[in-house]
Amino acid sequence: MVQFVHPSRDDITLEGVLAALSDPMRLRIVKSMVGQHGCMSCTEATPCPDMAKSTLSNHFRILREAGLIHTEKKGVEHRNIIRQDDIETRFPGLLKTILGFCDEPRQGKD
Amino acid sequence: MVQFVHPSRDDITLEGVLAALSDPMRLRIVKSMVGQHGCMSCTEATPCPDMAKSTLSNHFRILREAGLIHTEKKGVEHRNIIRQDDIETRFPGLLKTILGFCDEPRQGKD
DNA sequence: TTCAATAGTTCGATATTTTTGAACTATTGA
DNA sequence: TCAATAGTTCAAAAATATCGAACTATTGAA
Numbered sequence: 205m206v207q208f209v210h211p212s213r214d215d216i217t218l219e220g221v222l223a224a225l226s227d228p229m230r231l232r233i234v235k236s237m238v239g240q241h242g243c244m245s246c247t248e249a250t251p252c253p254d255m256a257k258s259t260l261s262n263h264f265r266i267l268r269e270a271g272l273i274h275t276e277k278k279g280v281e282h283r284n285i286i287r288q289d290d291i292e293t294r295f296p297g298l299l300k301t302i303l304g305f306c307d308e309p310r311q312g313k314d
Numbered sequence: 315m316v317q318f319v320h321p322s323r324d325d326i327t328l329e330g331v332l333a334a335l336s337d338p339m340r341l342r343i344v345k346s347m348v349g350q351h352g353c354m355s356c357t358e359a360t361p362c363p364d365m366a367k368s369t370l371s372n373h374f375r376i377l378r379e380a381g382l383i384h385t386e387k388k389g390v391e392h393r394n395i396i397r398q399d400d401i402e403t404r405f406p407g408l409l410k411t412i413l414g415f416c417d418e419p420r421q422g423k424d
Numbered sequence: 425t426t427c428a429a430t431a432g433t434t435c436g437a438t439a440t441t442t443t444t445g446a447a448c449t450a451t452t453g454a
Numbered sequence: 455t456c457a458a459t460a461g462t463t464c465a466a467a468a469a470t471a472t473c474g475a476a477c478t479a480t481t482g483a484a
Contacts, residue, residue, distance in 0.1 A: 218415045219338050226336035227442095228329045246461065256444045261462055280451045281460050301411045305328045337471095356432065366473045371433055390480045391431050 208268060208275050213290040216271035221295065224270035225302060229255070230263050234272060234286060235303055243283035318378060318385050323400040326381035331405065334380035335412060339365070340373050344382060344396060345413055353393035 211220075225231050232251045237244055246264055264284065267273045272291065273284045291299050321330075335341050342361045347354055356374055374394065377383045382401065383394045401409050 218412070219336070219341065222332060222341070222412070223336040226329070226333040231329065231332070247459095257461065258445075258463080259443050261460095262442075264461090277450085277461090279460095280458090295415050297407075297411055298415065301407055302328070302332070305405050305408065357430095367432065368434080368474075369472050371431095372471075374432090387432090387479085389431095390429090 210268060210274055211271045213271070213287075213294060216290060216294050218295060218298075220270040221272065221291065221298070224267050224272055227263065227266075230267055231302075231306055233263065233267065234299075235306055237273065237284065237286040238288065238299070238303055243278075243285045245281040245283060247281070249284055320378060320384055321381045323381070323397075323404060326397075326400060326404050328405060328408075330380040331382060331401065331408070334377050334382055337373070337376075340377055341412075341416055343373060343377065344409075345416055347383065347394065347396040348398065348409070348413055351398075353388075353395045355391040356394060357391070359394055 225234065229252060233249050236251055237249050246260060250260055264273070264275065264282075268275050271287060271294075274287050275282050275284050277283075288299065335344065339362060343359050346361055347359050356370060360370055374383070374385065374392075378385050381397060381404075384397050385392050385394050387393075398409065
């Protein structure tokens with residue numbers, strides 16, 4: 205039984221958010237999750253398939269503990285959703301500003 | 315003879331800026347430099363005196379190589395200035411948004 | 425000119441963090 | 455019950471950060 209740690213809205217810190225987003229991989233994960241606005245599995249949310257599962261898992265943990273995403277287990281996979289409202293309330297405009305500058309991973313569909 | 319590396323405006327990357335700002339110490343250094351709008355020596359710009367000189371020097375190098383500050387030698391000390399225009403041109407609003415959320419190191423004077 | 429003081433860099437060693445593969449857990453579906 | 459899937463946890467290896475010590479360059483004074 206895996207327990208996920210999610211900080212409450214007020215425990216989300218600027219430094220935590222910036223540190224979480226300072227990794228190119230995590231930035232792209234977050235970007236892809238904002239694009240979609242439903243839940244995504246870890247595998248779906250990852251724009252880089254050639255990476256160890258454990259590394260990926262660690263990135264999701266960091267995003268989770270920074271308060272950027274919410275994860276819950278749904279069947280065999282983990283559904284992740286970006287905590288857009290919480291972050292917007294805590295740091296208005298921050299996420300939009302940052303993500304506005306990063307490369308679109310894919311605009312349309314294949 | 316020490317040569318400083320300063321990326322050109324166009325070589326400043328979002329990831330580089332975020333990575334540079336994701337360290338609490340560097341965030342405070344940048345904050346203090348934006349408050350002042352002239353040059354500051356490394357010592358002046360540092361809100362945390364109890365830190366090894368070499369560590370500090372490394373932080374300034376990272377800020378410099380991310381394109382956040384410009385450093386030039388002036389006599390015995392190094393004058394640092396934040397590259398506010400370059401960053402604003404490259405990522406409009408980013409710096410203001412981020413710094414707007416971080417704690418004021420000191421609002422008035424002593 | 426020489427000497428000490430100052431401001432910061434560079435180097436090498438240690439400490440911390442990240443990444444990885446392997447082994448594990450939990451769920452689904454045959 | 456068994457295999458497949460999705461992800462976690464663990465321990466070791468790789469990469470980064472921190473530190474103290476030694477170094478460089480400049481200033482100012484004797």
